[in-house]
Amino acid sequence: MTGRLWTTRVAALVLLLLLLLVVVRLPWAGDLGIHAATVERLRHSLLDPGNPLVDADTPSPYYSPWTVLLGCVAKVTGVSVFVVLRLGALVALGVLVTGVWRYVRVLSARPAAPALALLCLLLLWGTAQFAWSGFLGLHSLALTVAYPSVFALGLAFHLWAWLSRPSGWGVWLGCGVLWAVILLVHQFSGVVASLGALAVVCAGRAGRTEWGRLGAGSALGAVVLWAWPYYDFFALLGAGDGMDAVHRSLYRDLFGRYWLVLVGVAALGARWWRDRRDVLVLFFVLGAVVFLTGGVSGHWSWGRVLPAALIPAQLAVALEVVEAGRRAVRAAWACVLGAALAVGAWGQVGTLGYVVERGVLPGVVEERYREPWTGYHWITPWVRYGDVVMAKEFPARQIPAYGAYTVAPGYPDFFLPDEGGRVAAVRAFFAEEAVGAVRRGIAREYGVRWVVDRGDRFRGAEGLRPVARGPGGEVLYEVVW
Structure with a gap:
């Protein structure tokens, strides 16, 4: 040789x-968050997993032969x-x-x-x-x-x-x-x-x-x-x-x-x-x-x-x-x-x-190193599987990996008929001029139990109680309306 x-x-x-x-x-x-979320949904229900990102019963192209196989592995092994x-x-x-x-x-x-x-x-x-x-x-x-x-x-x-x-x-x-x-x-x-x-x-x-x-x-x-x-x-x-x-x-x-x-x-x-x-x-x-x-x-x-x-x-x-x-x-x-x-x-x-x-x-x-995302492990002591979290687009791409849903998907979803309404609801919830009644109505409509936001904008806000602080200044709030 x-x-x-x-x-x-x-x-x-x-x-x-x-x-x-x-x-x-x-x-x-x-996209690691959405692939993790897909496997997590299949672990819980191989036949009818629903939307991997939001609490809706819709199909998804992320449910492929490969992810179904990984979902079976997750279900059988429990890892x-x-x-x-x-x-x-x-x-x-x-x-x-x-x-x-x-x-x-x-x-x-x-x-x-x-x-x-x-x-x-x-x-x-x-x-x-x-x-x-x-x-x-x-x-x-x-x-x-x-x-x-x-x-x-x-x-x-x-x-x-x-x-x-x-x-x-x-x-x-x-x-x-x-x-x-x-x-x-x-x-x-x-x-x-x-x-x-x-x-x-x-x-x-x-x-x-x-x-x-x-x-x-x-x-x-x-x-x-x-x-x-x-x-x-x-x-x-x-x-x-x-x-x-x-x-x-x-x-x-x-x-x-x-x-x-x-x-x-x-x-x-x-x-x-x-x-x-x-x-x-x-x-x-x-x-x-x-x-x-x-x-x-x-x-x-x-x-x-x-x-x-x-x-x-x-x-x-x-x-x-x-x-x-x-x-x-x-x-x-x-x-x-x-x-x-x-x-x-x-x-x-x-x-x-x-x-x-x-x-x-x-x-x-x-200098050429690219900092990877830190993830949202820090919310898991409070947020349970199936809970709905109100979050903006960037965290919405990761949070479903831990079993929670978000109000709007972090990625375009062709099969989600009310995607536009969900995106608008998130925008209205986080708007600076939004009043408590508006936020309360959105939270009730989508079953929101938690809110994730960066900074202290919601400190003292009606119906929101801070429970944890994560890296980068993000805060997890519990919805108490």
Whole structure:
């Protein structure tokens, strides 16, 4: 085994070890609250969990095959929902790594290719810190490793690997079911998986037999989507406009976040020159077209498809290093990629802060550390499962993780018919000019038992009694009307 192969594999193992240590600490960030809340609802009622965030009997796209499985684990074992999420993160990380390994082995027989591809997927991004579910940068993955998107993307790599091999009816039908499961687990990653699958089929110059099997597999997948009992998958097709505002930021600072991927785009150009129907080139074009169309049309939620352009570019440059023509050409690619990976690693070095105490990091590294959320464990001695808490949007994203409900969901909820009224009620409750009678009426309408607010604005307010103070100056009030 050459020294370069050893170096590549050791580097990949170091990053995987870092992610495993991250799982142990499981930093609070982003959507972790809603995923914890989803598992908590399923633990209490697998068949009729209701809305995961508010006290309403509505379906939710967060009830996927993956979270239902985690809910079953939580129900059977009785362990904390955060322990279950850690176990799920370990499984998802394993599925992702083995999926990358399998798909890259389809594209190249070189021993160093899978480990180098994994390094590119984790480090070949930009120098501006960026984290979003479904994006595989090291910093992003460290904060989202317990999210369903990681499991869905891992399954996507396995799907592409299976579709790339000649196979019979059974495999095609199985791929149809797997495609449906990916879409149910994480819809945005499901779109990425679909574009990748389409690229595989088109690059393979499928004949009439293959297209027939593809149609049968797709039809079976559609049946699985239709039959899923926890929510109407096809109703989500009309939910895009309501998600645009929250995704506007995906089209900002594109160069700072992704400029190192340009190395991969150059590699795609080399692959296109050799083969006009190269699978990674087709995959990149499909993803780039959808992403650019979303930006031009103002459908910002389409920005979630960007991994469909990033992943093939990252894989392409890894493959050029091990397969491109003469040794001198490969050496040139290796030098360029090595420099890019070093810059990318420095851009994401703040990830170290999630596995060691911030104070022991060097100053230049500490500056890149992103403080995770502290959570709301401090309210649990008083707030019980099923209690309704009045809180603004930011705490409303975390509080349901501990079993409580909030008046308005912390995230857009397509299936909640009175979402607008709930948001308005929260705004009216916290308005500076609101009088006691208004707040009392809102509290009674939604069954509010507790209020969480930052600062002492409600000190001495009618009907509210302070019972606990949390980090950052937040106060828990009991409703005593």
